[in-house]
Amino acid sequence: MEDGKKGLDIFGLIKSVLFTDFVKGLVITLGYNVSRSITLRYPDTEKWIPYRRWRGMHTLNKDANGRELCVACELCSRACPTQCITVIPMEDATGRGIADRVAKVWKVDLVRCLFCGFCEDACPTTAVRLGREYELACHDLSCTVKEREGLLKPQPVPESFEGGVVVGARFVRTPGGISVVADLSKSRKRAL
Amino acid sequence: MPTLDLILEVILLTVKVAVLTQIIFALPMPLTWLERKIAGHIQVRLGPWRVGPHGILQPFADAIKLLFKEDIVPDKADKILFKIAPLIAMVPAFAVFAAIPLGDTFKIPVIGAEVKLYLSDMNVGALYILAIGGLSVYGMILGGWASNSKYALLGGLRCSAQMISYEIAVSFAVIGVVMLSNSLNLLEIVKSQGGSFLSWNFLYLPVGPVWFAIFLIGSVAEINRIPFDLSEDEGTLSSGYHTEYSGMRFSFFMLAEYVAMVTVSILSVIFFFGGWNAPFAFLSFIPPIAWFMGKVCFFIYFFMWVRFTLPRYRYDQLMKIGWKILIPLSLVNILITGLMLI
Secondary structure: OHHHHHOOOHHHHHHHHOOHHHHHHHHHHHHHHHOOOOOOOOOOOEEEEOOOOOOOOEEEOEOOOOOEOOOOOOHHHHHOOOOOEEEEEEEOOOOOEOOOEEEEEEEEEOOOOOOOOHHHHHOOOOOEEEOOOOOOOOOOHHHOEEOHHHHHOOOOOOOOOOOOEEEEEEEEEEOOEEEEEEEEEEEEOOOO | OOOHHHHHHHHHHHHHHHHHHHHHHHOHHHHHHHHHHHHHHHOOOOOOOOOOHHHOOHHHHHHHHHHHOOOOOOOOOOHHHHHHHHHHHHHHHHHHHHOOOOOOEEEOOOOOOEEEOOOOOOOOHHHHHHHHHHHHHHHHHHHHHHOOOHHHHHHHHHHHHHHHHHHHHHHHHHHHHHHHHOOOOHHHHHHOOOOOHHHOHHHOOOHHHHHHHHHHHHHHHHOOOOOOOHHHOHHHHOOHHHOOOOHHHHHHHHHHHHHHHHHHHHHHHHHHOOOOOOOOHHHOOOOHHHHHHHHHHHHHHHHHHHHOOOOOOOHHHHHHHHHHHHHHHHHHHHHHHHHHHO
């Protein structure tokens, strides 16, 4: 082993004279230079749509006839480890829900919520689900508590859309705030 | 009594100086953008993107930011030296261009007048460039010294040691070129490489490529760019000699650095790659200035490309390369060149 070190390394000398390692490095960086960037152009033109398993903001679901699935059993608020869900039940015979007991108030405090999904598991009627909405930042505390009315609205990304792709998007500025509107017709896989 | 011709000549020269200075002043703007773009793309990112299309207005945003920054002079700094050091670094970088030709003559298409694309046809051009180019190290040393900061002082000292070591190798490489082209005049050096690419100094085998390698390595060290930017090694010296500088004074140092990079690119083209000569005779319908700019752009890209390819050398390695490899190699190469020219 020692002898090999003492002898003149002709091959290594030629290599260093011809800068082969340097040229190899240059070729690699040139390859990266001309390759496509992995940067996601969010929020200008692209947006990441998560998989269905993603646990984002809560949604309250309705059945096929448009009746609320929530029966205000309060199991979600019991299951919640941070006590962020408030449910106040009431009687209702007008057919708003699938049963005659519906939620008068169903609200979730997203500041306390840790998106564990226990409420989802606890729900006997699959009314509560954690959706794919992840842009939850806002300027004050007013938007951190989500009420039933807002959560009942249909999701911007429908359940039928598989997700796990980058879709086209548009950055919208309104006096009420900013949002990134996804265009689900154009989609591509993430680079890495 | 000066004749009309002389007055016209002086006016033309003044205009040329003004235009060239403006161009050089504006040049770092696209170069910073380009450097950040290339950095981004080599690292599979995008680089500047938000300010203007493809971030093209980013340099303007940076310039405005630098203009509005507070110009801080440290309390215990040597105030006068601290203030003039950026200028001392910047002026030689500009002064070098007095001897650098950007082409032979250029015929303006409509009026048919011929404009010389150089400021002065200096017969000691190569010498002048080496001498003035070597002066810019004073700005860096003084900047480092006057800051009254350990980091800046160490950066300045490293910078001076590095410049002195590599100046010798670069000068030897220029001597080699002068031997090959038989002139110190840059126009003559370019003329001697006319014809096809086979007569370029780079392809004067076997010594041409060696001279080029010495020149390139030495120049990269002299303009303080990675892999030899030991004087602003942020790992050990936070930012080297311009640690204490902010705002416009800092940008003068950056300006000097970018202009030096352009200078070295131009000199590589003039000394080794035939200047504005086309590589093939049948391609000479393309104007010489286009060839020249193309080659210079390649070298500018090359310097940025190298910056994001190689890591920084250790300081002792830097000195070892300079003193133990480049200088002996250039001495041997002078001998071989001389023997070949007999």
